[in-house]
Amino acid sequence: xxxxxxxxxxxxxxxxxxxxxxxxxxxxxxxxxxxxxxxxxxxxxxxxxxxxxxxxxxxxxxxxxxxxxxxxxxxxxxxxxxxxxxxxxxxxxxxxxxxxxxxxxxxxxxxxxxxxxxxxxxxxxxxxxxxxxxxxxxxxxxxxxxxxxxxxxxxxxxxxxxxxxxxxxxxxxxxxxxxxxxxxxxxxxxxxxxxxxxxxxxxxxxxxxxxxxxxxxxxxxxxxxxxxxxxxxxxxxxxxxxxxxxxxxxxxxxxxxxxxxxxxxxxxxxxxxxxxxxxxxxxxxxxxxxxxxxxxxxxxxxxxxxxxxxxxxxxxxxxxx
Amino acid sequence: xxxxxxxxxxxxxxxxxxxxxxxxxxxxxxxxxxxxxxxxxxxxxxxxxxxxxxxxxxxxxxxxxxxxxxxxxxxxxxxxxxxxxxxxxxxxxxxxxxxxxxxxxxxxxxxxxxxxxxxxxxxxxxxxxxxxxxxxxxxxxxxxxxxxxxxxxxxxxxxxxxxxxxxxxxxxxxxxxxxxxxxxxxxxxxxxxxxxxxxxxxxxxxxxxxxxxxxxxxxxxxxxxxxxxxxxxxxxxxxxxxxxxxxxxxxxxxxxxxxxx
Numbered sequence: 001x002x003x004x005x006x007x008x009x010x011x012x013x014x015x016x017x018x019x020x021x022x023x024x025x026x027x028x029x030x031x032x033x034x035x036x037x038x039x040x041x042x043x044x045x046x047x048x049x050x051x052x053x054x055x056x057x058x059x060x061x062x063x064x065x066x067x068x069x070x071x072x073x074x075x076x077x078x079x080x081x082x083x084x085x086x087x088x089x090x091x092x093x094x095x096x097x098x099x100x101x102x103x104x105x106x107x108x109x110x111x112x113x114x115x116x117x118x119x120x121x122x123x124x125x126x127x128x129x130x131x132x133x134x135x136x137x138x139x140x141x142x143x144x145x146x147x148x149x150x151x152x153x154x155x156x157x158x159x160x161x162x163x164x165x166x167x168x169x170x171x172x173x174x175x176x177x178x179x180x181x182x183x184x185x186x187x188x189x190x191x192x193x194x195x196x197x198x199x200x201x202x203x204x205x206x207x208x209x210x211x212x213x214x215x216x217x218x219x220x221x222x223x224x225x226x227x228x229x230x231x232x233x234x235x236x237x238x239x240x241x242x243x244x245x246x247x248x249x250x251x252x253x254x255x256x257x258x259x260x261x262x263x264x265x266x267x268x269x270x271x272x273x274x275x276x277x278x279x280x281x282x283x284x285x286x287x288x289x290x291x292x293x294x295x296x297x298x299x300x301x302x303x304x305x306x307x308x309x310x311x312x313x314x315x316x317x318x319x320x321x
Numbered sequence: 322x323x324x325x326x327x328x329x330x331x332x333x334x335x336x337x338x339x340x341x342x343x344x345x346x347x348x349x350x351x352x353x354x355x356x357x358x359x360x361x362x363x364x365x366x367x368x369x370x371x372x373x374x375x376x377x378x379x380x381x382x383x384x385x386x387x388x389x390x391x392x393x394x395x396x397x398x399x400x401x402x403x404x405x406x407x408x409x410x411x412x413x414x415x416x417x418x419x420x421x422x423x424x425x426x427x428x429x430x431x432x433x434x435x436x437x438x439x440x441x442x443x444x445x446x447x448x449x450x451x452x453x454x455x456x457x458x459x460x461x462x463x464x465x466x467x468x469x470x471x472x473x474x475x476x477x478x479x480x481x482x483x484x485x486x487x488x489x490x491x492x493x494x495x496x497x498x499x500x501x502x503x504x505x506x507x508x509x510x511x512x513x514x515x516x517x518x519x520x521x522x523x524x525x526x527x528x529x530x531x532x533x534x535x536x537x538x539x540x541x542x543x544x545x546x547x548x549x550x551x552x553x554x555x556x557x558x559x560x561x562x563x564x565x566x567x568x569x570x571x572x573x574x575x576x577x578x579x580x581x582x
Binding site for chain 1: 422487
């Protein structure tokens with residue numbers, strides 16, 4: 001006991017108290033920390049720089065398309081025929097096919113994805129969730145080209161058998177849309193499930209405590225509380241559907257066609273880019289440059305969707321605050 | 322007393338397990354109408370578990386298993402034909418942490434009525450919401466901002482909103498799980514005053530960590546303690562004045578006088 005006291009008191013006796021206290025607090029230089037910070041900052045920069053580079057490249061080529069090909073922006077955006085060989089560069093058929101297949105995809109993915117998310121977060125036991133969620137995520141790992149052939153060799157024949165071969169053509173937007181929907185379902189499901197699971201259990205208990213059933217609790221309490229996250233998930237999925245290429249390139253056909261009939265073939269923006277750029281197209285031609293105009297437009301559309309989703313999310317949140 | 326039964330809730334040899342762990346066992350408790358009964362005891366003694374078993378909230382906990390009987394006006398709540406959802410409509414609950422829905426004050430209170438299939442007019446719904454808010458001594462503070470979010474209220478107001486929400490469906494019993502533990506002393510006082518008023522119409526069972534609170538508000542007090550297997554047991558139950566001044570069990574006296582817990 002005495003010894004202990006001695007050892008505690010010893011340093012105080014040998015140096016002034018003030019100095020001893022201050023010395024431990026002196027600012028230290030940590031080169032490692034600074035290095036890590038710079039490294040992480042550069043990582044963040046790479047993605048930003050990539051995005052900007054893409055926009056610059058797209059814009060430059062698109063600009064030369066508009067100036068050299070003699071196609072005005074107005075003609076490009078409102079033209080109803082896309083036939084580069086004949087000099088017709090109206091993008092509407094491609095935009096129409098992109099939007100139509102994406103909407104069909106959302107019609108499939110929203111009920112399936114949100115239903116799965118609600119089941120996983122509100123109904124499933126821990127054991128079932130442990131099996132189901134990884135399985136669902138596995139779906140997201142299947143290469144899209146496999147989905148493409150799934151559409152072409154399974155869904156399309158099925159549609160033709162059910163709805164009639166004279167109604168449904170071999171290449172059609174419906175089959176492509178349905179399969180894109182299946183492809184983005186895991187995305188809707190997992191992102192929404194994250195949002196639903198993040199709702200505090202206190203709200204569920206409050207609802208159950210008032211005599212609400214699981215369904216009432218899920219629909220009237222959990223879902224509205226998670227609405228901003230769920231809407232964000234849907235917007236991400238929509239953007240993904242619009243950008244999806246392989247399935248539509250394989251199953252929707254290769255002819256730009258302005259039609260609202262989902263049984264008809266129609267080439268989407270991404271499908272057209274993939275087909276033309278995969279062919280023997282020489283650098284600097286008008287056809288080549290037109291692809292960049294399409295790409296820029298698609299980029300603008302998804303950007304708009306993104307901005308819209310942010311606005312919606314903020315708007316929905318305001319209702320509750 | 323015009324045929325009113327002697328007790329609203331009675332537990333008989335109640336035992337609750339979470340998986341293989343026995344949280345509480347051998348609880349025999351009878352709760353009289355229009356009284357406040359406090360469940361006290363150190364952390365982990367099973368008092369919240371007992372409370373949650375009274376309106377079958379434990380059904381929602383995976384692995385929870387209830388043995389014995391909980392009689393509500395003489396009928397066993399755990400009989401196979403009893404619907405847990407209906408039980409909770411008649412035995413309401415207020416939780417430890419104020420948990421208003423992220424909805425307006427009005428919608429928070431109307432929620433329970435809406436899920437019960439409210440068929441009345443807008444005016445009658447308004448009246449029920451106002452009555453519930455008055456019942457929870459919150460009306461005067463929120464009457465001009467019913468459309469504002471319930472989350473914008475202070476902690477004490479939020480808790481009274483949760484009480485109003487429970488009152489709106491006109492339950493017979495209100496279970497309160499440490500309703501003041503997240504509140505400051507002034508908000509706590511308001512809730513305690515409110516409980517004394519509510520006692521005229523409702524039967525209240527409250528879990529509290531705060532012995533003074535039990536002493537202030539409760540007509541009856543039940544003292545729980547865990548045994549050597551960490552299973553909670555009801556040690557002593559009686560009028561609050563007796564539990565606090567003349568406890569029969571030495572362990573109750575030790576706890577009351579602050580020697581442990």
